[in-house]
Every structure is written in structure tokens, then in C-alpha cells.
Amino acid sequence: MNIYHPTTITQTEMRNINRSAIFDYLRLAGTSSRAEIAQKLKISLPSVTRIMDQLLQSGLVHSVGLEKSERGRSRELLEVNADDNLVIGIDLGGSHISGGLVNLGGEVLHEFHASTAHDHGEENYATLVSFLQSLLEQAEKQPARMLGIAIGVPGMLESRTGTVKLAPGLGWNDYPLLEKLERDIPASVILENDVNLATLGEQWFGAGQGVRDLVMVAIGTGIGAGIILDGKLNRGFAEASGEIGYFLPGVQFLNRQYPGFGALESVASGRGIVERATRRLVELGDSQKSSELHAVDVFQAAQEGKPWAVETIVETVDYLSLALANVTVCLDPELIILGGGVAGSAHMLIEPIKARLQGVIPRVPRIEESALKGRAAFLGAVTRVVQKHVDYLVVYNS
Known part of the structure; x- marks a missing residue:
């Protein structure tokens, strides 16, 4: 059994922390000088200069010219070398x-x-x-x-x-x-x-900018979550953190086998939505098969008010509400982002989910649609x- 205990920080790790903070500051600020970075981050100017020289040499940062400081001295402006x-x-x-x-x-x-x-x-x-x-x-x-x-x-x-x-x-x-x-x-x-x-x-680029604690839930062929706590990606003990597709969305899902995909995925993923919608269509005497139907078709039909689709999406909202409630009470994120292939229909999910969670859990986090969609x-x-x-x-x- 591994025994975990408090550890000290090495000089190398300290340099990595400072280098990361300097790069992040420059990335967010757009342009900055060594003196400004030292002042804002409360790192000594010699340390900032040494790290910035390394970043310049690596090609990740470049100079964009000089500007006059308040004291009349010229200082070099730097920025992330995006184009190169x-x-x-x-x-x-x-x-x-x-x-x-x-x-x-x-x-x-x-x-x-x-x-x-x-x-x-x-x-x-x-x-x-x-x-x-x-x-x-x-x-x-x-x-x-x-x-x-x-x-x-x-x-x-x-x-x-x-x-x-x-x-x-x-x-x-x-x-x-x-x-x-x-x-x-x-x-x-x-x-x-x-x-x-x-x-x-x-x-870095989307809805989570400036947020230290967030969870992104991606709903596509399967369902998974990415977890950032205190600014860092959380992987878990066995690197399986975020495998929320295996959540059990009700006691009726106990004592059953789910080969390949998990219980939540079986009902609330794009595939699960299609399968439930198809069963309703078959019950109504429609011979349309799941291979001819996509999740986007179900959402579109629900918007048109077709009962079989409305029932399917209402049920989907119920399942996802249970999942997001569990995520929230366990991790307490500031923000939950909905992404994946189903994210294009997130506007049909977010407000109903928030309404179901009000008063049920201590705090309902912000829930937003992915800003980057398929490019995330x-x-x-x-x-x-x-x-x-x-x-x-x-x-x-x-």
C-alpha cells in the first residue's frame, strides 16, 4: 500500500511554478515587460529575466519592440510567439x-x-x-x-x-x-x-477562461467529464477521473451488466437518446430504425412538439440532472460546461436541468454551453x- 505524506518543494519545481506563472501571465496579458511581470507576480526581476530569456531562446516568446516607461526608460515588450x-x-x-x-x-x-x-x-x-x-x-x-x-x-x-x-x-x-x-x-x-x-x-480559450474549478461534460457517442480543480487537470488515482458515463442514474440500473458503455451512457448519450426514441417510434408503429435516426433529429422533432421526441428529451434531462447533481455535490465546481456532439442542442438542456436542481442541492453552479464546440x-x-x-x-x- 502506498503511504502518502506531505512533501517539500524542490528548486526545479519552484522554477517550473514561476515559469508557468510567467507564461500564463503573458498569455493572458497579450504583451508585457519583464518589470511589469515581476511587479504583478511578485517575483524578483532577476528571476523573471532569467526565465524570460529561456522562453525567448525556446521560441515560445518573442520581442515586439520597445516602449517608454513612466521614468522615461525604454523597456522591451514581449508576447507569446503564436504565429511561429x-x-x-x-x-x-x-x-x-x-x-x-x-x-x-x-x-x-x-x-x-x-x-x-x-x-x-x-x-x-x-x-x-x-x-x-x-x-x-x-x-x-x-x-x-x-x-x-x-x-x-x-x-x-x-x-x-x-x-x-x-x-x-x-x-x-x-x-x-x-x-x-x-x-x-x-x-x-x-x-x-x-x-x-x-x-x-x-x-485556456473558451468558456472556462479565468475559472479555477470547472467540469466539462461531453455528451456524444459516450459521456465523459474533464475535471479541473484549483486550476489543475484532475486525473484520479487510476487515471479514470471523469468517467461519469458509468454513473448509475437510478436504483433500477443496479445488478445489471453494461458491456463497453456505462449505465448513464446507455440512456443519455447520443446513442442512448436515439435508442430510446426508436423504441417509442416502434411502439407507435413506425418502422424507422436507429440507423436512420440521429440525436439531432430527436432534438429537432422535440422542438417541433412531436410527443415521442418530447418524452425522450424530457427523460434525457432527468438523467443528466441526476448526473450533474452528483458532480456538483462531490466536486463543487464554479462552472459546468456542456460539450460534445449533443452540445449543439444544449439550449434545450441547460435551463430545464437548472430548474430541476433548484432546491435539490445546496448550490447550483453556472451551467454553460461549450464556447469552442467541435474545436475544443x-x-x-x-x-x-x-x-x-x-x-x-x-x-x-x-
């Missing part, structure tokens, strides 16, 4: 794959989409490699350098080895993804849970790759 650094972000879904070539400022320069072959692991891997090669070809045409690749995987990862422990939507089980990519792709690759990657994107993982790739390059380590005062 590129990141490839990949969002692997159970039914699709999306990829983007993005600069450090969050500008998407190129974007690609393709379908994945559900449950066919090697076909999905071949699609991923072909997809990456296309994006790398686009990157080679740019004058900027390629900083790295981050891939969002819809499942449980072992970060130490890069093994996908479980990704049922892609047919991967104990799949050595990073090992295979390092053999086939001539670039640095980071693997991350797909919802974690999207959450990092919202934290692309921009999260920027966050993840940059954080690796600056040895990101963040600490906030209580």
Missing part, C-alpha cells in the same frame, strides 16, 4: 475523427474530418495515421515550426506507457497506441483523454503541448 509555433490537435470520436492545425494563439489554420469504423480497432488506427500524415503535410507548407501533436482518445489511458486501456467506441482494449504512433509518425505525440483535452481547450479538443492540444514544453506546474493561493 504550430500544434496538431486530434479529436478521436466513436463515430468520427477530427483534426486541426492550430497556432499558439488558438487560430485554426486547417481542419479535417472523417468517419471512423466502429469497433474495428486496426481500421481506426490506420485512419488515424492517414489523418496525421495529411495534417503533417499541411504543417510542412507553413513557415512556422511544428511544436507537437496531442491526440484526444475517448476512453481510459495509462499515461506512463501510452496504452489505451479501454476505448469501446474504437475497438481498443489494452491497445499500445503511443508505441505504434512513435514507430509510424515522425513527430512528438502526446495522448490524452478526449474530454480532458477539450476541457483544457475551454480553460484542437485548442486543448495547444494547451497540452505548451504545458509540456514549459514543464507546467500551477499553484494558487487558497
Whole structure:
């Protein structure tokens, strides 16, 4: 059994904390001088100068000229070198794959989409490699350098080895993804849970900017959550934090087996919504099958007032309300962001969920729609790759 105890901080970790704080300040401020950063962050000017020189040398930061200070002296202005650094972000879904070539400022320069072959692991891997090669070809045409690749995987990862422990939507089980990519792709690759990657994107570029405690819930082929507490991504003991698709949305879900997808996913994911809607249609004598129906069709029919769809969406709101209530009382986030493929219909979910939770739990957090929508993982790739390059380590005062 591991025994955890308080630890001290090393000089290296202290430098990482300062470097992370300086980079974050510059990223949010747009431009700043060494003296201003030292004053605002209460770090000595020699320390700021030393760290800034390292960032300049790394190419992550560049000079944008001089300005006169209040005392009449000229001081160098610095900013994040957005245009000269590129990141490839990949969002692997159970039914699709999306990829983007993005600069450090969050500008998407190129974007690609393709379908994945559900449950066919090697076909999905071949699609991923072909997809990456296309994006790398686009990157080679740019004058900027390629900083790295981050891939969002819809499942449980072992970060130490890069093994996908479980990704049922892609047919991967104990799949050595990073090992295979390092053999086939001539670039640095980071693997991350797909919802974690999207959450990092919202934290730096979207609805989560300036929020220290947030949860992003992605509703697509499956359901998952990315959790940021005290400014840091929370992975959990077994790196399975946020697997809320396995929530039990009622006692009737006990003592049953859920192969592949979890109980909440079986009823409230895009697939679950379609399956419940299809059952209602069959009961009404409609022969339409789930393969002919998509979640967006159910939401559209509900807006049109069709009873079978309205009942399905009302039930979906009930299931999601239970899930978000549990998330809130356990984690106490300031903000919950709804994202994923179903996020386009979030306006039909958010207010009904908030109404159901009023008076039921001590505090209802802010619940908002994803600001980045389908690009959240692309921009999260920027966050993840940059954080690796600056040895990101963040600490906030209580």
C-alpha cells in the first residue's frame, strides 16, 4: 500500500511554478515587460529575466519592440510567439475523427474530418495515421515550426506507457497506441483523454477562461467529464477521473451488466437518446430504425412538439440532472460546461436541468454551453503541448 505524506518543494519545481506563472501571465496579458511581470507576480526581476530569456531562446516568446516607461526608460515588450509555433490537435470520436492545425494563439489554420469504423480497432488506427500524415503535410507548407501533436482518445489511458486501456467506441482494449504512433509518425505525440483535452481547450480559450474549478461534460457517442480543480487537470488515482458515463442514474440500473458503455451512457448519450426514441417510434408503429435516426433529429422533432421526441428529451434531462447533481455535490465546481456532439442542442438542456436542481442541492453552479464546440479538443492540444514544453506546474493561493 502506498503511504502518502506531505512533501517539500524542490528548486526545479519552484522554477517550473514561476515559469508557468510567467507564461500564463503573458498569455493572458497579450504583451508585457519583464518589470511589469515581476511587479504583478511578485517575483524578483532577476528571476523573471532569467526565465524570460529561456522562453525567448525556446521560441515560445518573442520581442515586439520597445516602449517608454513612466521614468522615461525604454523597456522591451514581449508576447507569446503564436504565429511561429504550430500544434496538431486530434479529436478521436466513436463515430468520427477530427483534426486541426492550430497556432499558439488558438487560430485554426486547417481542419479535417472523417468517419471512423466502429469497433474495428486496426481500421481506426490506420485512419488515424492517414489523418496525421495529411495534417503533417499541411504543417510542412507553413513557415512556422511544428511544436507537437496531442491526440484526444475517448476512453481510459495509462499515461506512463501510452496504452489505451479501454476505448469501446474504437475497438481498443489494452491497445499500445503511443508505441505504434512513435514507430509510424515522425513527430512528438502526446495522448490524452478526449474530454480532458477539450476541457483544457475551454480553460485556456473558451468558456472556462479565468475559472479555477470547472467540469466539462461531453455528451456524444459516450459521456465523459474533464475535471479541473484549483486550476489543475484532475486525473484520479487510476487515471479514470471523469468517467461519469458509468454513473448509475437510478436504483433500477443496479445488478445489471453494461458491456463497453456505462449505465448513464446507455440512456443519455447520443446513442442512448436515439435508442430510446426508436423504441417509442416502434411502439407507435413506425418502422424507422436507429440507423436512420440521429440525436439531432430527436432534438429537432422535440422542438417541433412531436410527443415521442418530447418524452425522450424530457427523460434525457432527468438523467443528466441526476448526473450533474452528483458532480456538483462531490466536486463543487464554479462552472459546468456542456460539450460534445449533443452540445449543439444544449439550449434545450441547460435551463430545464437548472430548474430541476433548484432546491435539490445546496448550490447550483453556472451551467454553460461549450464556447469552442467541435474545436475544443484542437485548442486543448495547444494547451497540452505548451504545458509540456514549459514543464507546467500551477499553484494558487487558497
